[in-house]
Amino acid sequence: MTSARGGDAPAAGARAVPAGRSSTRTLQRLLRQPAFVVGAVITCVFVVLAVAAPLLAPHDPGAPLLLDQVRAQANPVPGPQDGFPLGADPAGRDLLSRLLVGARQTLIVGVLATLGGLLGGAALGLLAGVFAGKTDTLVMRVVDVMLAIPSLLMAFSIAALFARPNEWTLIVAIAIVQIPVFARLMRGSMLVQRGTDHVLAARALGVRPSAVVFRHMVPNAMGPVIVQGTLSLAVSILDAAALSFLGLGNPDDASPEWGQMLGGAQQYFNSYPHLAIYPALCIIVVALGFTLAGESLRETLDPRTRR
């Protein structure tokens, strides 16, 4: 986050001239990486499509407009035609509209679940990092137990606890699964901050402990946690799709979701693979976009990989 930190003073005079804000230089370094550019473009396109989905979707994703063409034996899935470029699903609803509106659902679930995991994990990590000793041990053992269970399995279990699954139970389940990663990262970050000179200097000036934590430690500790957040978005999206695929998401298929569409396409996969391929492709591309962007962000901001 800061510019290269010189050791001794020969550079003192030279560094006096600020070479632009460090954030602009970080951005320049990022834009030189093809992986970041590809990831960022995918992410941006996806976000724009998701946000503007109700405007862009040619039809109501829940309306069975082509139901009259559906024949159980002869033609269960209406093909592409005028106004329906990707055709319809077995219920006669426009596939393109469903994919677009599904993007919105995916974004909401991904962002909220990651945000929940980040906040929960950061709070736990903060507790562990600030109150060392017993609190630290307790929190980190709980986190270890959570990590011992495979994440998807735990997400299933949590989602299955709710009597009536909907997108909120999905978000809660995925958020809880994300907590351990953030908690560990935040704890480590806070422990590093505890030993830094500027925290010691703040304490030497009589700054109150709460101010030391929230003004001097947390802002400096959040960097890696936020970068992890961009990476976790991809995981959240994949997990959400997996849970919906297995029927643990929103059961109301009038509001589509990619994983749920994928699940519904199973029985038609042999004759009409496009029903599964479109949502699957969307999931893969979006997850790839977030991963590429997050990974290059992490590498660029990591002082160890900086040249």
Place this chain on the structure above:
Amino acid sequence: MTNPGTHTAPSPGGGKLLSVEDLSVTFTRPGAEPFTAVDRVSFDVAPGEVVGLVGESGCGKSVTSLAVMGLLPRRGTQVRGRAVFDGTDLLTLSDGALRDRRGADLAMIFQDPLSSLNPVVPLGTQVAEVIRRHRRTGRAQALRRAQEMLERVGIPDPGRRMREYPHQVSGGMRQRVLIATALACEPRLLIADEPTTALDVTIQAQILALLKELVVGSGTSLIMITHDLGVVAGLCDSVNVLYGGRIVERADRYDLFDGPRHPYTGGLLASVPRLDGGQRRLHSIPGSVADNIPWSQGCAFAPRCAAATGLCRRESPVWSGEAGHRLRCHHPLPAATAAPTTGPKEQAP
């Protein structure tokens, strides 16, 4: 034991602002021998006095200052003794009471000016933070005072620098900001822990001159922790030489530079390069601090000392010497100037 010849303004506590008595710091770790980093260190600081704590790395000089400030981690650390500041023993104060004094009555600046500043907070806000903490002032007023302080420490265009971040300014300027922060609430004692070590030589001279002007000029007391004898020569009234966690020699700076009595001090002075020629090859003290033996078993410096005898390895030396020049050595160098150097090296500003 403040030395004569320094200003002795009256104050509660008999002319002492800070009186460190038998301060010991022991680090304990499960499964390891307890390590005594500071061993019964005593020294006084009079109002307006500049006291030097000198020694090589690992001799306990920084730990001493951190103990006085109450900044050592609670766990695994045993601090014994007293540090009486203005009539109160700092070591017995509650955390909250000590916090109220830190930054207001006594302040500290550290070695590395970049890492001692919060990288994500503008400089002006950092100076203002300590003002708002100790003086009940509003934000705008604190920022005004911060700008005033930045101006006093010689930062050009303080209004603009206020809004800049630590990485945007030079090393010397960062140290100036730290000095401004430390002095913002007009403390009566400043502890400077190697404030010039991370700086370029020319900047060092500027920072020392600034400290001299702001601290010494305003009657603030200063504890100067350093391994640089040039800094000591230019700034300190009295000097404590530490070795292996104990003070081995204490004297007025002129006495010390004219006639070091402890072989360690003599070796330190001989290893300073001199501009007036003389020796071509610098003197060095053989071995390292890690080679020492515990004080309980003899003189910690004995393994590295040319004058060491069997007595030194058996018996820990006690204080000797006259009132103004005390030392802890069985075989002191002769009081006359037979030491490897002959005079103070006045190269500091």
